[in-house]
Amino acid sequence: MAKMNTELEQRLKSMPNNMVDLIVYTHGDATPHLEWLASEGLKVTRQFKLKPGVAVTCTGADALKLLDQDWVMSVGEDAEVKAM
Amino acid sequence: MAKIASELQSQMNAMSNDEPIPVIIRRKSGFFSAQTLLPSSPAIDHAFSLFPGEACRIVAADIETLRQHDDIEEIWPDLPVQAWLNSSVPKIQAPKVWEAGFKGTGVKVGVVDTGIDETHPDFAGRIIATKSFVSDSAHDDNGHGTHVASIVAGSGAKSNGKYVGVAPEANLYIAKVLRGDGSGAMSGVMAGIEWAVLEQHVQIINLSLGGTGSCDGTDALSVLCDEAVTQAGVIVCVAAGNTGPGSSTVGPPGCAHQVITIGASNDSDQIARFSSRGPTSDGRVKPDIVFPGVSITAAQAAGTQLGPVAEEGYITIDGTSMATPHASGVAALMLQANPKLTAAQVKTLMMTTAVNIGAQPNEQGQGRGDAYQAYLKAIAPDIPEPAPTPGPTPEPEPSPPSPPPPQPEPAPPQGCLASVASLFTGRR
Numbered sequence: 001m002a003k004m005n006t007e008l009e010q011r012l013k014s015m016p017n018n019m020v021d022l023i024v025y026t027h028g029d030a031t032p033h034l035e036w037l038a039s040e041g042l043k044v045t046r047q048f049k050l051k052p053g054v055a056v057t058c059t060g061a062d063a064l065k066l067l068d069q070d071w072v073m074s075v076g077e078d079a080e081v082k083a084m
Numbered sequence: 085m086a087k088i089a090s091e092l093q094s095q096m097n098a099m100s101n102d103e104p105i106p107v108i109i110r111r112k113s114g115f116f117s118a119q120t121l122l123p124s125s126p127a128i129d130h131a132f133s134l135f136p137g138e139a140c141r142i143v144a145a146d147i148e149t150l151r152q153h154d155d156i157e158e159i160w161p162d163l164p165v166q167a168w169l170n171s172s173v174p175k176i177q178a179p180k181v182w183e184a185g186f187k188g189t190g191v192k193v194g195v196v197d198t199g200i201d202e203t204h205p206d207f208a209g210r211i212i213a214t215k216s217f218v219s220d221s222a223h224d225d226n227g228h229g230t231h232v233a234s235i236v237a238g239s240g241a242k243s244n245g246k247y248v249g250v251a252p253e254a255n256l257y258i259a260k261v262l263r264g265d266g267s268g269a270m271s272g273v274m275a276g277i278e279w280a281v282l283e284q285h286v287q288i289i290n291l292s293l294g295g296t297g298s299c300d301g302t303d304a305l306s307v308l309c310d311e312a313v314t315q316a317g318v319i320v321c322v323a324a325g326n327t328g329p330g331s332s333t334v335g336p337p338g339c340a341h342q343v344i345t346i347g348a349s350n351d352s353d354q355i356a357r358f359s360s361r362g363p364t365s366d367g368r369v370k371p372d373i374v375f376p377g378v379s380i381t382a383a384q385a386a387g388t389q390l391g392p393v394a395e396e397g398y399i400t401i402d403g404t405s406m407a408t409p410h411a412s413g414v415a416a417l418m419l420q421a422n423p424k425l426t427a428a429q430v431k432t433l434m435m436t437t438a439v440n441i442g443a444q445p446n447e448q449g450q451g452r453g454d455a456y457q458a459y460l461k462a463i464a465p466d467i468p469e470p471a472p473t474p475g476p477t478p479e480p481e482p483s484p485p486s487p488p489p490p491q492p493e494p495a496p497p498q499g500c501l502a503s504v505a506s507l508f509t510g511r512r
Contacts, residue, residue, distance in 0.1 A: 021269065021271070023270060023271055023274070023304035025304065025307070045271065046271050046272075046274070046275050048274055048275075048278060048308070049278060049282060050274075050277070050278050050281060050282060050308060050311050050312060050315065050316065051307060051308050051311040051315075053304075055269075055271035055274075074302075074304075074307075076302075076303055076304045077270075077303075077304075078269050078270050078271045078304070079269070079270050079295050079303070079305075079336070080267055080268070080269060080270075080295060081262070081267070081268050081269065081270055081273055081293050081294055081295050081305070081336075082262070082266055082267050082268075082293060082294070082295075082296075083197065083198060083226070083228040083229075083262055083266035083267075083292060083293050083405060084292050084293055084294055084323035084325060084326050084403050084404050084405040084408075
């Protein structure tokens with residue numbers, strides 16, 4: 001399964017310097033990868049355990065680095081939600 | 085043989101043999117009261133004049149005894165009378181479940197929303213824990229979360245029992261994940277869900293929130309909701325969305341596979357125009373069920389006014405947000421009646437006992453929910469475990485490229501050139 005949907009990937013490529021909020025699901029606990037994330041410019045804002053992963057804020061260019069990491073399961077938008 | 089009202093029979097089946105049941109007895113003659121006919125000589129709470137009969141409290145065995153007596157014409161349950169949350173709570177027959185002895189007592193419900201007004205009398209003693217993921221406190225500065233929580237579990241104390249929630253004795257665990265303007269981020273909602281599930285061990289999560297746009301259940305929030313159901317066994321009730329009546333308007337996490345997705349109906353059992361419709365973008369029917377979500381009166385958070393005031397401490401608003409906590413409340417009633425129910429069983433029983441209100445599947449799901457019918461199935465023996473709801477279909481792994489066909493061995497050069505050629509090919 002693709003790590004990131006095509007539309008998101010194209011958007012990140014077209015605006016590499018824009019900041020984005022993403023949710024990254026990982027294969028296994030995300031803790032061992034926190035250091036790498038910080039070193040690559042991806043600021044971790046939350047960490048999840050029910051399904052291992054992190055929420056990050058970063059530029060589009062930095063986000064695309066996630067696609068090359070074999071511990072990354074999926075990358076999706078940390079989209080807005082509203083009361084219904 | 086005397087007639088026994090079906091509701092009374094159900095109550096007798098549900099309660100223990102020595103638990104007195106309030107009943108009203110109608111006799112054919114004015115001679116023998118229940119007090120004289122039964123060895124237990126029950127106290128008479130009220131004797132009637134317009135027809136011969138009385139109100140009293142007797143155990144199931146005594147009801148059976150009276151049933152055999154020729155002079156007993158009919159026996160009814162002595163039901164309480166009061167007005168509830170508009171007409172929505174009696175419409176879904178929640179009071180019948182209360183009469184059977186179940187009000188969601190002790191069931192743990194997580195309301196992941198704009199917070200709660202902890203000072204509202206309708207929640208006294210039952211807000212067990214709160215946490216904010218967007219601000220310093222979980223106080224409701226919007227009003228939405230208070231209204232939602234009240235539909236799930238409001239006691240009606242401030243209205244003297246007028247506006248009572250579906251499960252008025254359930255316990256509340258409040259995660260504030262939406263700001264004062266009612267907005268938030270998926271990651272905040274996910275953090276709230278994790279807190280409620282992993283730290284507070286709630287049994288039910290109410291999500292009267294969501295994103296817009298069609299979805300297929302693979303977004304991060306929907307995935308986490310599915311994990312909460314499959315991994316932690318939590319019942320997750322999610323609003324379908326308010327962007328109907330167009331098709332494919334159910335937004336995330338309403339398109340999650342394992343959650344119960346709730347649309348909105350009105351007092352006339354019609355689908356609310358605003359209620360989001362399916363299918364999901366991967367072709368699944370959603371919502372799963374509908375509950376009342378039009379003109380719902382419930383608790384008002386102090387300092388806010390999200391809608392018109394019905395009376396002091398209560399406002400009236402519309403939305404699939406209001407429909408969803410009806411489902412959460414029903415789930416709480418079911419779990420108290422049968423704590424062994426799995427999340428899948430609760431979802432299946434709630435859906436299969438829904439009332440068909442004549443709309444399309446992608447408008448009503450299985451129909452409009454009925455708390456009493458769901459409860460009756462919940463206490464039945466030998467409830468089958470439903471087949472698991474299929475999750476997202478993984479994309480097939482790309483096949484490795486086929487190896488090129490082996491190239492045929494070149495024919496060896498003939499004649500005097502053969503020896504020269506062999507020098508280049510290394511062949512002898």
